[in-house]
Every structure is written in C-alpha cells, then in structure tokens.
Amino acid sequence: MEAAVVNMPFNDAQLLLLQSFAHIKSEESLNDLKLVLFDFYKNKLDEEIDKWWEENDMTTEKFEDMCNDIHIHQKLQNL
Numbered sequence: 004m005e006a007a008v009v010n011m012p013f014n015d016a017q018l019l020l021l022q023s024f025a026h027i028k029s030e031e032s033l034n035d036l037k038l039v040l041f042d043f044y045k046n047k048l049d050e051e052i053d054k055w056w057e058e059n060d061m062t063t064e065k066f067e068d069m070c071n072d073i074h075i076h077q078k079l080q081n082l
Contacts, residue, residue: 027033
C-alpha cells in the first residue's frame with residue numbers, strides 16, 4: 004500500500020506518537036504500545052457511552068427495545 008502525502012503540519016499528539024514510535028525496537032514493544040492505545044480509546048469510548056446513556060435516560064429495557072427496532076428495520080430492508 005502506498006502512503007498518502009500529507010501537506011499539513013503534524014499536531015502535538017501526532018508528533019508525540021511519532022517520537023514514541025522511534026523508540027520501538029521489537030515486536031513485543033510494538034504490541035505493548037498497541038495495547039496502551041487500545042485501552043486509551045476504549046476508555047474514551049466508555050466515557051462517551053456513559054454520557055450518552057445518562058443524557059438519554061437510558062434503561063436496559065429502552066436499550067433492548069431500540070436494538071430490536073434496529074434489527075426489525077434491517078430485516079425489512081432485506082425483503
């Protein structure tokens with residue numbers, strides 16, 4: 004796969020990651036870094052889900068109904 008050319012400067016987060024990647028010398032270290040990044044984004048997602056849950060006064064019953072509605076809608080689209 005050919006890398007895309009980017010004509011904009013890197014932001015602080017991108018620069019930090021690039022500097023961190025320069026110190027990766029083994030597959031094990033790369034995998035460790037991947038886990039750290041995965042955990043970071045998982046935590047951010049959990050926070051957003053919790054926020055959405057609270058903002059929408061969500062209950063398990065309401066959530067299940069919503070999922071069922073989506074499932075029924077998808078079935079109808081496939082007819």
